Amino acid sequence: MASVQSRDMMLRIEDMGVTYPRNVLALRPTTVEFHKGEFTVLLGLSGAGKSTLLRSLNHLVLPTTGKVISAEFGTLNTSRMVRQHRCRTAMVFQHHQLIERHTALQNVLTGRLAYHSTWRSLFPLPRPELELALHCLERVGLAEKALARVDQLSGGQQQRVGIARALAQQPSMILADEPVASLDPATSERVLTLLRDICREDGITAVISLHQLEYAQRFADRIIGLANARIVFDASPAKLEQCHLDEIYHGAAGAVSAPAEPAVPKPQPESRSPKQLEIAQ
Known part of the structure; x- marks a missing residue:
């Protein structure tokens, strides 16, 4: 029987599961739909399956079963x-x-490489691309840092460059894997506020993995809670109750052994040569 999809569906996974080598189950077969313009937070402890689910959405992790x-x-x-x-x-x-x-x-411009052939990307990108990259930096409040080396920027500024690079792709969807895990609380709030506001302004669908409950409740339109490699909660933050938190945070964390089935290794992201990444200022 054909699956039913909503009109505002942006991305859907059907019976998608992931098993890593040595028969380690990282995500049980799962069906879930992500909607256009929605800011969804994947919430759970380390090892619950958040990153595996997130990275499967664009096949950075290859599903063992099911489809995207x-x-x-x-x-x-x-x-x-x-x-x-x-x-x-x-x-x-x-x-x-x-x-x-x-x-x-230069880092923001790497977000435009996928729109050009390998041969074209060996040369400086055209002026409209530079203007787009500068606009993206302006949106994250870093226009004055355009010519600063990234290693001279703070952690929060580097993450904002990462967001600007994502915006340069002109995406319909943004996936963010623990984007504030290495930042202090004040900087974390600034980065999440910036990301949420930009996604709302542009109508971008966002799926963000976090382990901090307070950020999920404050920023999410929808929370998907994971524990033991499966979804245990899927609703708005207002519907998140103590019983759900107990299941998300107090269940046994970590990947578990799977029933015997073929294991599929994680693929490596496509890479470009150093020359392709040398973009003139």
Whole structure:
């Protein structure tokens, strides 16, 4: 029987599960839908399955079972569809994943490489791309740091560069994996406020993994709680009660042994040569 999808569906996973080598179950077969313009927080302890679920949404982690369905591109079952989906799905990482010896502007411009051929990306990008990158830095409050090397910026500023790089992709969806885990509370609130406000202004669907309850309750439109490699709560923050918190935070944490089935290793993200990342200021 065909699955029923809502009209505002942005991305859907159907019976998607992930098993790592040595038969370690990281995510039990799960079906869940993410909606257009929604700011969703994946909440849970380390090892609960948050990062695995998040990274599976753009196949940075390859599902062992089930499928991922994009409203824009359909089922992600070919390398071409995955590339198209990744182009429109930006990532914000916990440890920034920036090129520290490059300027903030050069790092933001890497968000545009997927829109150009390998040969074209070996040369300075055209002026409209520079203007777009500068605009993205301006939106995160870092226009004056455009020519500063990333290794001269604070952790909070580096994360804002990461958000600007994500915006440069002109995404329909942003995935953020523990984006404030390495930041102090004041900076964390600033980064999350910035990310939420930009997503609302642009109508971008966001899926953010966090382990801090207070941030999930404050910023999320929807909370998906995970424990023991499965979803145990899925509703608005107002419906999160103590019984749900007990299940999310006091259940046995960590990945568990799976029934015997083929294990699929995590794929490595596509990489570019150092020359391709050398973008002129």
